[in-house]
Amino acid sequence: MIPIEHVIGLSAILFTVGTLGALTRRNLIVILMSIELMLNAVNLAFVGFARAWGDLGGQIMVLMVITVAAAEVAVGLGIVIAMFRNRDSVNIEDVSLLKW
Amino acid sequence: MSVDVALFYLFAAMATASAVAMVVNVRNTVAAAMSLVICMVSLAGIYVVLEAHLIAVVQIMVYAGAIVVLFIFVVMLLNLRQDSFPPGRMRGLKFLGSLAGLWFLARFLATQAEYLPQTVALEEGFGGYRHLGMALFTDYLLAFEATSLLLLAAIVGAVILAKRRLDT
Numbered sequence: 456m457i458p459i460e461h462v463i464g465l466s467a468i469l470f471t472v473g474t475l476g477a478l479t480r481r482n483l484i485v486i487l488m489s490i491e492l493m494l495n496a497v498n499l500a501f502v503g504f505a506r507a508w509g510d511l512g513g514q515i516m517v518l519m520v521i522t523v524a525a526a527e528v529a530v531g532l533g534i535v536i537a538m539f540r541n542r543d544s545v546n547i548e549d550v551s552l553l554k555w
Numbered sequence: 556m557s558v559d560v561a562l563f564y565l566f567a568a569m570a571t572a573s574a575v576a577m578v579v580n581v582r583n584t585v586a587a588a589m590s591l592v593i594c595m596v597s598l599a600g601i602y603v604v605l606e607a608h609l610i611a612v613v614q615i616m617v618y619a620g621a622i623v624v625l626f627i628f629v630v631m632l633l634n635l636r637q638d639s640f641p642p643g644r645m646r647g648l649k650f651l652g653s654l655a656g657l658w659f660l661a662r663f664l665a666t667q668a669e670y671l672p673q674t675v676a677l678e679e680g681f682g683g684y685r686h687l688g689m690a691l692f693t694d695y696l697l698a699f700e701a702t703s704l705l706l707l708a709a710i711v712g713a714v715i716l717a718k719r720r721l722d723t
Contacts, residue, residue, distance in 0.1 A: 456560070456674055457559070457560055457563045457604065457605065457674075458674075459671050459672065459674060460664065460668060460671060461563070461567075462563075462601075462605070463664055463671075464661070464664065465567045465570070465571070465601075467657060467660040467661065467664065468571055468657065469570065469571065469574055469594075470660075471653050471654075471656055471657040471660070472571070472574045472575055472578055473574070473578075474653050474656060475578055475649070475650065475653040476577065476578035478649040478652070478653065479578075479646055479649050479650065480578070480581075482584060482635075484584055484626060484629065484630060484635070485577075485578075485584060485587055487626070488577060488587060488588065488591050488626060489577075489578065491591065491618070491622065492574055492577070492591070492594065495594070495595065495598055495618070498598070498610075498614075499598060499601065499602075502601075502602055502605050502607045502610060503605060504672070505605075505607065505682075506605040506606055506607070506674065506677075507671070507672040507673070507674045507675070508672050508675065509675040509676075509677050509678070509681065511681070511682070511686060511687060511690045512690075512695075514607050514609070514610050514682060514687060515687070515690055515691055515695045515698070517607070517610050518610070518613065518687075518691070519698060519702055521613060521614070521617050521618070522702040522705065522706065523702075523705065524617075524618075524622065525617060525621065525622060525706070525709070526705050526706055526708070526709030527709075528622050528625055528626070529625070529709045529710070529712075529713040530709055530712045530713050530716065532625060532626070532629045532713070532717075533712065533713040533714075533715075533716030533717040534716055535629060535633075536629065536632070536633070536716070536717045537716050537717060539633050540719070545633065545635060
């Protein structure tokens with residue numbers, strides 16, 4: 456029997472690593488990958504709680520999150536390609552027009 | 556320690572190590588994507604241990620099979636094997652901020668530990684395609700149909716964003 460605390464702890468660690476990647480990396484593709492990592496950490500917490508409660512709602516939610524992640528990647532990589540076409544770069548420092 | 560608990564800690568170590576490898580790999584984007592694949596497969600193993608069999612299959616098919624392939628496709632399309640970015644500003648501050656976030660999560664978990672659910676015994680077939688399909692197409696039908704709309708919007712959006720000119 457796996458303790459639920461350890462599942463949530465692993466989820467928190469993966470989420471922190473994903474946050475760190477999304478904040479510190481300059482490469483837009485790696486930032487998208489880090490966001491995927493954060494979504495996976497949330498999925499892990501959902502599955503852990505679904506196992507603990509014996510309720511399938513958490514697993515259904517994971518299916519929805521996977522769908523949203525797929526849609527997000529499709530649109531995000533479309534933005535990357537459009538940006539590369541205009542700026543010839545995937546460095547986020549080159550697209551800071553909307554930054555304060 | 557039984558086999559599934561040992562497998563959980565093995566996969567947890569693999570997932571953490573590959574996630575860290577993905578984030579700290581600043582030279583090769585394709586290698587970072589490969590680390591992401593290892594992380595996804597390890598998480599699928601954890602899902603199997605946690606009795607989410609269908610989710611584990613979907614995880615491997617969608618994440619390791621489709622999403623990461625899409626990433627690698629774009630990396631190779633843009634010819635980004637080596638990236639040479641200058642280090643970002645305020646790196647140490649962001650690192651400390653992430654560690655503070657982890658510390659906050661750990662403290663929160665420690666204070667809430669007594670309210671976490673006790674693990675219950677499961678009925679036969681929990682997390683299999685039959686139970687999950689029944690729940691998905693009865694109780695959660697509206698959410699399921701809404702995701703189909705979301706995927707349609709994503710397809711149209713991706714095509715329009717990646718298109719060279721809109722009027723042609």
